[in-house]
Amino acid sequence: MPVKFFFRLLLILVALSLPLMGRAQRAKPPKIQVMVVGSDHLSQLYNKQPESDVFSPKKQAELAQVRAQLARFRPDIILVEAEPKEQPQIDSLYALYQKGTLRLEDLPSGRGERYQIGFALARQLGLPSPKGVNYFTSTSQSLLNSGTNIEAYTRDLRLLQTASRPLKALVQKDSLSLYDYLALANQPELIGLLHRMQFNTPAQVMNGSFAADGTNTADVGKVDTEYIGAHFITLFYNRNLKIYSNILRAQRQTQARRVMMLFGLAHVGVLEELLAVNPDYELVHAAKYLKTNKKKLLVLDK
Known part of the structure; x- marks a missing residue:
């Protein structure tokens, strides 16, 4: 092969490879996997009856089933509904819990x-301490109670209450497992x-007011x-935007690639x-892991 032809061929091959090298250099790392697990506040299930107590052997077994399913997501960090300023307390309690010197039964909110x-x-x-990413404000659903088209809200x-309250009553009586309750x-x-x-x-809802109480x-x-309903939405959205900012910050700080968060x-x-977006x-939707054959109990069309 003539030397001149060889170098010409080499230059062509190098030129063809440059776009491929550029694309490889620009290749982004895999996306961060994130799953939001919703929970009824479990402490509010307890109504002084033993069947409603998450510390009962039956409900502890059902919670173990929940954890086994969520473990399949393989999170490398767990984010919880606690404010960042609570992190020192969370870290301290978790360290004791890891050592086996803290019983959850001994915590007021255990x-x-x-x-x-x-x-x-x-x-x-074997993960590090859960991270708090909440931003706390309190706004009741009953705050919006008057205005044009209030009946839509x-x-x-009512539709939500009709769907959720019977399920809560069933789980409090042990007629529905805590696993199926959270899956639903x-x-x-x-x-x-x-x-x-x-x-x-x-x-x-427009041209209304908020409930005095x-x-x-x-x-x-x-x-x-005039835009009372839109203002009502803003109260919730403002809080959740700040929670979202806390989530992003926690991921940057920990460099976690599989993020699971636990929220109401x-x-x-x-x-x-x-x-x-x-x-x-x-x-990743939590329903992918929390599967249930009790969907017939979920009544959403009354």
Whole structure:
């Protein structure tokens, strides 16, 4: 092969390979896997009857089933509904829990999902202390109680209550397992209804006011009574945007690639909505792991 021809061929091959090298250099790392697990606040299940107590042997076995399913996601960090300023206390309690010198039964809030799922699953998987990413404000669903089209909001609220309250009563009586209860809570249909009721339907309500005895600690400025429903949505959205910021910060600090967070059900839809459009994240729905054959108990069309 003539030398001149050889060098010409070599130059052509190098030129052809440059775009491929550039694409390889620009290749992004795999997306961060994130899963939002919704939970009824487990401490609120307890009504002084032994069947309602998450510390009962039966419910402990059911919680073990929940944790076994969630473990299949293989999280490398667990985020919980606690504020970042609580982190020193969380770290201290988790260190004692890891050593076996802390019993959850001895904690005033030991029945809560932060401990029953968050702490227990983190220890089971050998993970570091769960991280608090909450931003706390309190706004009651009954705060919005008047205005044009208020019936649209109250209809969705009744629909949610009709679907959820019987399930809670069943699990409190041990007629429904705690595993199936949490699996039903994470079904897309229920998450969707709750999200619509809180972040969409209220926008139909106009020219109204908030209940004088309603709870609200969120301050997003002067209440615009013409757009009372939209202002109501803003109270919840403002809080969840700050939670979202805390989630992103926690991931950056820990460099976790598989993030599981545990939050009250009302947060799931909006957090999933925010995470789904973040190009760095890939959303995994909790229902993928929390499967149930009790869906007939989920009544959403009355």
